[in-house]
Structure formats: C-alpha cells, structure tokens
Amino acid sequence: xxxxxxxxxxxxxxxxxxxxxxxxxxxxxxxxxxxxxxxxxxxxxxxxxxxxxxxxxxxxxxxxxxxxxxxxxxxxxxxxxxxxxxxxxxxxxxxxxxxxxxxxxxxxxxxxxxxxxxxxxxxxxxxxxxxxxxxxxxxxxxxxxxxxxxxxxxxxxxxxxxxxxxxxxxxxxxxxxxxxxxxxxxxxxxxxxxxxxxxxxxxxxxxxxxxxxxxxxxxxxxxxxxxxxxxxxxxxxxxxxxxxxxxxxxxxxxxxxxxxxxxxxxxxxxxxxxxxxxxxxxxxxxxxxxxxxxxxxxxxxxxxxxxxxxxxxxxxxxxxxxxxxxxxxxxxxxxxxxxxxxxxxxxxxxxxxxxxxxxxxxxxxxxxxxxxxxxxxxxxxxxxxxxxxxxxxxxxxxxxxxxxxxxxxxxxxxxxxxxxxxxxxxxxxxxxxxxxxxxxxxxxxxxxxxxxxxxxxxxxxxxxxxxxxxxxxxxxxxxxxxxxxxxxxxxxxxxxxxxxxxxxxxxxxxxxxxxxxxxxxxxxxxxxxxxxxxxxxxxxxxxxxxxxxxxxxxxxxxxxxxxxxxxxxxxxxxxxxxxxxxxxxxxxxxxxxxxxxxxxxxxxxxxxxxxxxxxxxxxxxxxxxxxxxxxxxxxxxxxxx
Amino acid sequence: xxxxxxxxxxxxxxxxxxxxxxxxxxxxxxxxxxxxxxxxxxxxxxxxxxxxxxxxxxxxxxxxxxxxxxxxxxxxxxxxxxxxxxxxxxxxxxxxxxxxxxxxxxxxxxxxxxxxxxxxxxxxxxxxxxxxxxxxxxxxxxxxxxxxxxxxxxxxxxxxxxxxxxxxxxxxxxxxxxxxxxxxxxxxxxxxxxxxxxxxxxxxxxxxxxxxxxx
Ligand SMILES: Nc1nc2c(ncn2[C@@H]2O[C@H](COP(=O)(O)OP(=O)(O)O)[C@@H](O)[C@H]2O)c(=O)[nH]1
Numbered sequence: 001x002x003x004x005x006x007x008x009x010x011x012x013x014x015x016x017x018x019x020x021x022x023x024x025x026x027x028x029x030x031x032x033x034x035x036x037x038x039x040x041x042x043x044x045x046x047x048x049x050x051x052x053x054x055x056x057x058x059x060x061x062x063x064x065x066x067x068x069x070x071x072x073x074x075x076x077x078x079x080x081x082x083x084x085x086x087x088x089x090x091x092x093x094x095x096x097x098x099x100x101x102x103x104x105x106x107x108x109x110x111x112x113x114x115x116x117x118x119x120x121x122x123x124x125x126x127x128x129x130x131x132x133x134x135x136x137x138x139x140x141x142x143x144x145x146x147x148x149x150x151x152x153x154x155x156x157x158x159x160x161x162x163x164x165x166x167x168x169x170x171x172x173x174x175x176x177x178x179x180x181x182x183x184x185x186x187x188x189x190x191x192x193x194x195x196x197x198x199x200x201x202x203x204x205x206x207x208x209x210x211x212x213x214x215x216x217x218x219x220x221x222x223x224x225x226x227x228x229x230x231x232x233x234x235x236x237x238x239x240x241x242x243x244x245x246x247x248x249x250x251x252x253x254x255x256x257x258x259x260x261x262x263x264x265x266x267x268x269x270x271x272x273x274x275x276x277x278x279x280x281x282x283x284x285x286x287x288x289x290x291x292x293x294x295x296x297x298x299x300x301x302x303x304x305x306x307x308x309x310x311x312x313x314x315x316x317x318x319x320x321x322x323x324x325x326x327x328x329x330x331x332x333x334x335x336x337x338x339x340x341x342x343x344x345x346x347x348x349x350x351x352x353x354x355x356x357x358x359x360x361x362x363x364x365x366x367x368x369x370x371x372x373x374x375x376x377x378x379x380x381x382x383x384x385x386x387x388x389x390x391x392x393x394x395x396x397x398x399x400x401x402x403x404x405x406x407x408x409x410x411x412x413x414x415x416x417x418x419x420x421x422x423x424x425x426x427x428x429x430x431x432x433x434x435x436x437x438x439x440x441x442x443x444x445x446x447x448x449x450x451x452x453x454x455x456x457x458x459x460x461x462x463x464x465x466x467x468x469x470x471x472x473x474x475x476x477x478x479x480x481x482x483x484x485x486x487x488x489x490x491x492x493x494x495x496x497x498x499x500x501x502x503x504x505x506x507x508x509x510x511x512x513x514x515x516x517x518x519x520x521x522x523x524x525x526x527x528x529x530x531x532x533x534x535x536x537x538x539x540x541x542x543x544x545x546x547x548x549x550x551x552x553x554x555x556x557x558x559x560x561x562x563x564x565x566x567x568x569x570x571x572x573x574x575x576x577x578x579x580x581x582x583x584x585x586x587x588x589x590x591x592x593x594x595x596x597x598x599x600x601x602x603x604x605x606x607x608x609x610x611x612x613x614x615x616x617x618x619x620x621x622x623x624x625x626x627x628x629x630x631x632x633x634x635x636x637x638x639x640x641x
Numbered sequence: 642x643x644x645x646x647x648x649x650x651x652x653x654x655x656x657x658x659x660x661x662x663x664x665x666x667x668x669x670x671x672x673x674x675x676x677x678x679x680x681x682x683x684x685x686x687x688x689x690x691x692x693x694x695x696x697x698x699x700x701x702x703x704x705x706x707x708x709x710x711x712x713x714x715x716x717x718x719x720x721x722x723x724x725x726x727x728x729x730x731x732x733x734x735x736x737x738x739x740x741x742x743x744x745x746x747x748x749x750x751x752x753x754x755x756x757x758x759x760x761x762x763x764x765x766x767x768x769x770x771x772x773x774x775x776x777x778x779x780x781x782x783x784x785x786x787x788x789x790x791x792x793x794x795x796x797x798x799x800x801x802x803x804x805x806x807x808x809x810x811x812x813x814x815x816x817x818x819x820x821x822x823x824x825x826x827x828x829x830x831x832x833x834x835x836x837x838x839x840x841x842x843x844x845x846x847x848x849x850x851x852x853x854x855x856x
Contacts, residue, residue, distance in 0.1 A: 064803075093835045094837045246805070246813055375831060379827055483838075
C-alpha cells in the first residue's frame with residue numbers, strides 16, 4: 001500500500017484537500033508518545049490502495065511547536081512514499097521555504113499550488129511549467145475549495161512513486177556557505193547515515209538538535225567539524241549560521257518567485273475593510289466583545305432548548321425502561337449510574353452547550369478571526385506569563401475544560417502549556433454555567449451571575465500572575481502567522497468541531513460513566529453517608545452550608561452541573577431561595593466554580609501534563625475553593641448580605 | 642595628479658574661508674594651520690603651479706574651479722567624519738583633530754557610503770518603533786535584544802528557537818516589512834512580510850532593526 005503525506009504551512013488548504021481525497025473514510029490516530037492526533041484516510045486510485053495522512057501545519061524543520069514536531073518526525077522518520085506539499089500560491093515565497101527544505105530531504109514530492117483563485121484575485125500569474133522545471137518535481141495548480149486539481153494531484157503522486165526520482169541539487173546557497181555544506185557533505189558520505197548527506201549537513205549547520213544528537217552517536221568528529229564550519233560562516237556574515245542559511249534559502253525562494261510569478265497590483269476592498277476593523281485598536285476590541293457576547297447568548301439560548309428536549313427524552317426513555325425491567329437495585333444502578341447519569345449526563349452537557357459553542361468557534365477559526373483575537377489579547381496575556389495564542393484554549397474552556405486542556409498543545413513550551421492548562425481549568429465551563437445561572441442567576445438575579453463571571457476572570461488573572469512568577473523559566477513571545485480572512489468551509493468546520501467534541505467523548509465519557517456507576521453504587525450501599533459525615537464540619541462550620549452539600553460536592557466531581565441537580569434532590573425542592581440564604585447560595589456557587597476540576601478534566605490534565613502536575617492542580621483548586629468559600633461566608637456575614 | 646595630505650589640508654582651509662566669505666591671505670592661513678608664513682608662501686607657490694589656486698603676492702588667495710572641487714570634497718569628507726564621530730559618542734572638542742586625520746583616508750566610495758548611511762540614520766529604528774502603515778527594510782537582527790530576559794530553552798539560539806523561527810518566517814536582512822497594526826499597551830506588531838502577515842510580540846519587534854523607506 002502506498003502512503004502519501006500532506007504537508008505544508010498552516011492554512012494553505014491541506015484539510016480541504018484531505019477531505020476531498022478521502023471523503024468520509026477517515027480515522028484519527030494518536031502519534032505514539034505524543035498527544036497530537038494525525039488524521040489519516042484511505043483512497044483507491046487505479047486499483048491501488050493509498051493511505052493519506054494529513055499532517056499539522058509546518059513552517060520549517062526547525063520546529064516551534066509540538067504539532068510541527070510531529071510533522072517533522074513523520075516526514076523524516078516515517079518516510080512516506082510521497083510528500084504532497086501543499087502551498088499557498090498567493091504567498092509563494094514564504095511557502096517555498098519549506099518546500100526547499102523538503103527537497104533537501106527527498107525528491108519524492110508533489111507540489112500543490114493551492115488557492116490559485118486567491119493568487120489570481122491578487123493579480124498574480126504563476127508560470128506553473130517553469131516552476132516545475134526549476135523545482136524538478138510535478139507542480140499541480142489547484143483550487144481545493146472547488147475541487148480543482150485534486151485528481152491531478154493524486155495522479156502526479158502515483159506517477160512519482162513509479163519513477164526513481166533524482167535528488168535535486170540545483171538550489172545553491174551563497175558561495176561561502178555552499179563550500180562548507182559541500183565539505184560537511186563529503187565528510188558525512190563516509191558514514192552510513194539514514195538521510196541524504198547534504199540534507200544532514202545543512203541540518204547540522206542549522207544546528208538541528210536531533211541531528212546533532214545523531215551525529216554525536218555516529219562520530220563526535222562530525223559534530224566538531226560542523227561546529228567549526230558553522231562558526232566560520234557566522235564569522236564571515238557576522239550573524240548566527242542558522243540565520244545565514246535561512247536568509248540564503250529565502251534568497252533562492254525570492255529568485256524562484258521572480259522567475260515564475262508576474263504580478264499586477266490590485267486592490268481588494270471588502271476584505272481589506274474587515275481586515276482593517278478586526279485588529280483596530282478600538283473597533284477591534286468592540287468587535288471581539290460583541291462576538292463573544294453574541295456567542296454566549298446564542299449558545300445559552302439554543303442550549304437550554306436542546307437541554308429541555310433531551311431531559312424529556314430521557315424521562316420518557318426511563319419510564320419505558322422501568323416499565324419493562326421493573327424497579328430493583330440493579331435496574332436502578334444501571335439506569336441512574338450508567339444510562340441517565342453516565343451517557344445522558346455527559347451528552348446532556350455536550351449536545352446542548354459544547355457542540356454549538358464549538359461550531360461557532362470553528363467558524364471563527366476557519367475564517368481566520370481567532371488569530372486576530374489572539375493578536376488583540378496578546379498584551380493582556382503577557383501579564384499572566386502567556387501570550388496571545390493562549391486566548392484560544394481559555395475561550396475553549398468556556399465550552400468544556402477537556403478540549404481546552406488538549407488545546408493547550410498550541411503553546412510552544414512545557415511551561416506555557418502547564419500554565420495555560422491550569423488557567424483553563426479555572427474557567428467556568430458550560431456545566432458550571434448551569435450552576436451559576438441555575439442557583440445565583442435565578443434566585444439572586446442575573447447581575448449576581450455576571451458579577452461571578454467577572455470575579456472568575458479576576459481570579460484567573462490573579463492566579464495566572466502569581467503562578468507565572470512561581471513557575472521556573474520565563475515566557476516566550478508571540479510569533480504567529482495571521483491568515484487571510486476567508487469564508488469558512490462547512491465540512492472543515494464540522495470536522496474541527498467533531499475533533500474537539502471527540503476529545504470530550506473519548507476522555508470524558510468513559511470516566512463519567514464509570515464514576516457515575518461507582519457513586520450510585522456507593523450511595524446505594526450507604527457508604528456516601530460516612531463520607532458526608534466526615535466532610536460535615538468543613539461544610540457546616542467553615543462554609544456555613546447545610547450538611548447535604550457535602551453529597552452534592554462529591555457528585556459534582558463527576559460533572560459540575562450535578563451539584564445543582566443533587567442539591568435539589570437532597571433539599572427536597574428546586575426552589576433554593578426557600579431553603580438557602582443568598583449568602584449560602586453565593587458561597588455554594590463560588591465553591592462549585594473552583595473546587596475541583598471534574599474527573600474528565602483531571603484525566604485530560606493527566607494526559608497532557610502528567611500525574612504530578614494534575615494532582616498539584618487538583619489539590620490547589622480544592623484548597624483554594626474552600627479558602628475562598630470560607631472567606632466569602634465570613635465577609636458576607638459581616639457585610640450582612 | 643597626485644596630491645599630498647598637506648595640499649589637501651590647504652585647499653580645505655582655503656575653501657572654508659571662501660565659504661565663510663573671509664579674506665584668505667598668507668597670514669590668515671599661517672594662523673589657521675599653525676605654520677610659519679614662510680612655509681605657507683612656499684606651499685602656495687606649489688599649489689599655484691599645480692593649478693589649484695591663483696594669487697598675487699600680498700593679495701587674496703583664490704581657488705581655481707579645479708581647486709574648488711578638490712577643496713570642497715575634502716571639506717565634505719571632513720564634515721562627514723565629524724558627524725560620524727559625534728554619533729559614535731566622541732566629544733565635540735576632540736572631533737576636529739580626529740576628522741582631519743580621517744578625511745584623507747576616506748576613499749570616494751567609502752565617503753559616499755558613509756554619507757548615505759548618515760543621511761538614513763535617523764530612519765533606523767527597531768520595528769517596534771515604526772508607526773502603522775510605515776514601510777521599512779530590515780537592516781539587521783539584534784540577537785541580544787530578542788533573547789534578553791527571555792528563556793534560554795535551547796542550547797542554541799535562544800528563547801526556544803524564537804530567533805530561528807523569525808528567520809524561518811522570513812525576517813532576514815534586506816527584507817521589506819510593512820507595519821500593518823500595532824496592538825495597544827505594548828502589544829504585538831502585525832507586519833506584512835514576503836506576501837504574508839505575521840504578528841510578533843513587542844519584545845521580538847524590538848530586536849528587528851529596520852530602515853524606514855518611503856511608501
Ligand atoms: N479561496 C480558497 N480558499 C481555500 C482554498 N483551499 C483552502 N481554502 C480555505 O483556506 C482555509 C484553510 O484551509 P485548511 O484546509 O483548513 O488549511 P490547513 O490548515 O492547511 O489544513 C479554509 O478556510 C479553506 O476554506 C482555495 O483553493 N481557495
């Protein structure tokens with residue numbers, strides 16, 4: 001079976017091409033050892049079965065994020081039969097940079113010149129034949145969104161596998177650099193290395209850490225020679241050797257572009273206006289605020305409708321179930337624990353709230369707006385030791401903390417991933433929103449609920465500020481491409497949404513189901529009563545809440561919105577104002593907001609950050625919530641709320 | 642025709658007097674150049690035979706067109722050298738002497754490059770200080786500024802390869818950049834580079850040194 005990999009910069013249209021190639025025959029696999037998913041799919045072409053892998057966007061083999069690392073690993077070590085390099089025809093110079101790196105490694109490349117429509121709209125004419133001639137590989141012009149060039153791509157790729165491609169040696173660096181690359185290449189030819197010698201020589205001069213390790217293992221002399229040569233280059237140019245090589249590679253790109261692209265200047269009015277507004281120092285923030293407010297309004301309006309519908313459905317299902325199987329301990333445990341509690345509960349949050357939220361978010365992401373939001377939020381994020389990109393997982397957190405933790409992979413360093421994941425678990429997810437609105441919002445007024453959201457933001461920032469001081473190391477800055485604004489593709493939006501919701505279903509669902517059964521079993525056999533009794537001094541004396549709240553908090557570890565459901569059950573009424581004072585409701589809501597990430601989030605934390613950090617974060621949040629609750633209770637008593 | 646440093650010195654001084662509208666006599670030159678009037682007379686004779694100047698005994702020294710060109714050029718070199726030394730942080734009192742030595746060593750090519758550089762000098766600034774809509778050409782990347790205070794995660798480069806990432810995205814010397822947007826509160830800078838839009842944090846923008854150009 002043939003294996004083709006799609007690779008290229010971010011936002012060039014790889015996903016669109018991948019979807020067009022594989023249709024619905026796709027599956028997501030985990031990259032061993034790393035938590036980045038790879039999409040792969042199968043396709044039949046001229047009686048051949050071909051596996052296609054969609055790799056995360058990459059700008060250079062000198063990677064800058066975990067996702068790029070995966071792509072690099074895949075291309076370098078897994079050696080796909082053909083790399084289908086998708087490039088944005090309207091930004092050819094920058095895109096060719098990676099193409100050249102790729103061609104240093106392998107000649108089995110097909111270049112897809114995608115987004116030809118946009119290039120044309122920008123007044124560019126590209127001489128495809130000449131480009132193919134210069135690069136020495138097939139070049140296929142494409143407009144992926146219209147399906148143009150897809151078949152030709154696969155055809156070209158299959159043809160490449162049939163021929164023995166010759167390594168392309170045309171791209172010469174400047175004389176001083178080229179000479180030293182040759183020297184190192186000659187040296188490397190004496191050893192048996194798993195890569196083309198010239199590729200490895202260049203990588204070594206660019207100070208690629210993995211290649212250095214490999215070289216060291218083979219023979220220390222290689223490393224010494226590489227360092228000497230790199231220093232010579234650095235001295236000639238008064239610049240770091242790796243920067244010199246980048247500059248010279250770009251010189252080649254610019255020369256190629258000069259030879260194949262003809263450009264007229266054209267002005268694009270509409271898009272430019274939106275672009276102008278979207279990052280404007282006043283309108284930009286207004287727009288951002290408006291969009292966020294719009295999303296929340298929409299999600300909670302449609303969400304409550306869907307939630308009510310689902311509740312009715314499960315009630316109907318439940319009555320049917322008990323009528324058929326009768327009431328007994330076992331049927332109760334199966335129903336309450338597994339079906340209604342586990343599946344129903346999990347879906348009850350996902351379908352109404354998380355799903356619509358993520359659809360909207362994916363639309364924003366695909367349109368190129370989220371990158372602009374990250375730009376606007378960067379300086380704020382810097383105050384808490386993060387940078388603009390962290391805004392994305394934090395916003396994801398309002399839907400569900402699980403995909404938010406997973407989304408922290410876009411951060412570049414371990415330190416930032418930890419910090420961003422930690423902070424996103426403090427963000428009130430849709431389950432907590434149910435509590436905030438259902439207790440404080442309904443019985444104390446919407447302004448109290450809004451105040452709690454604001455208070456939550458203050459806490460997130462305060463904690464971020466403190467933790468960023470405590471964590472070793474310093475933050476990095478933002479370096480991010482801002483993609484052009486575009487009309488999103490429905491299929492890609494759905495896929496992106498599915499991808500995130502799937503994080504929830506895969507990580508959260510089994511844990512919620514298992515946990516739900518466990519708690520129902522414990523409850524049925526009366527074990528929970530003891531736990532509740534043990535907790536009661538804390539709940540009653542410290543937080544000033546009724547003892548039954550202990551129960552609800554235990555259930556809440558499964559899913560935060562269960563706290564309200566259980567509270568109503570234990571208090572015997574859903575009219576909380578009749579049994580709880582406003583202060584008690586406030587303390588309850590704050591404690592629920594912070595007291596522990598739910599089991600699913602803990603599982604996500606373990607997966608993303610490891611046991612130690614997950615336990616530390618959980619421990620911190622329990623202590624913090626109890627402390628905060630106690631303080632609010634006491635301050636409230638004095639202030640007479 | 643070969644001319645010596647001394648000759649250049651004389652022509653420069655005569656030209657300066659001419660510019661200032663002062664009468665240039667043997668005594669005046671002797672005072673300016675701190676040389677005995679006798680040696681001055683001797684040198685003036687030499688300059689006259691070479692066709693640089695015209696003069697009558699006890700009268701004014703006048704430059705020929707040819708002599709004026711030479712004198713003017715030396716004077717320009719002197720001024721450029723002074724300006725450059727001032728920029729390097731030398732004291733006003735010492736720059737004249739130093740410039741007198743440098744002016745003779747400057748070839749026309751170096752002189753042209755240096756005056757060009759000085760002309761553009763006020764246009765050189767970090768990317769972070771350019772205004773929205775301004776265009777510039779990257780002069781160099783200030784590694785120290787980019788790495789300053791930021792984590793040195795990798796053994797090579799700094800800030801987890803931020804430096805390399807910037808050059809991989811095309812921030813290399815001689816590249817044209819257009820500042821599209823600057824976020825408020827020392828936020829990031831959005832720039833157009835090599836047909837793409839990239840935004841980078843303020844701390845990185847500080848290390849990218851550009852020369853402003855028109856349009
Ligand atoms: N106009 C136009 N837009 C395209 C084309 N190909 C992809 N896009 C859009 O470019 C954006 C990024 O595409 P995507 O496949 O997500 O990029 P990826 O990051 O490389 O996977 C999406 O909004 C697509 O709709 C094309 O040929 N023409």
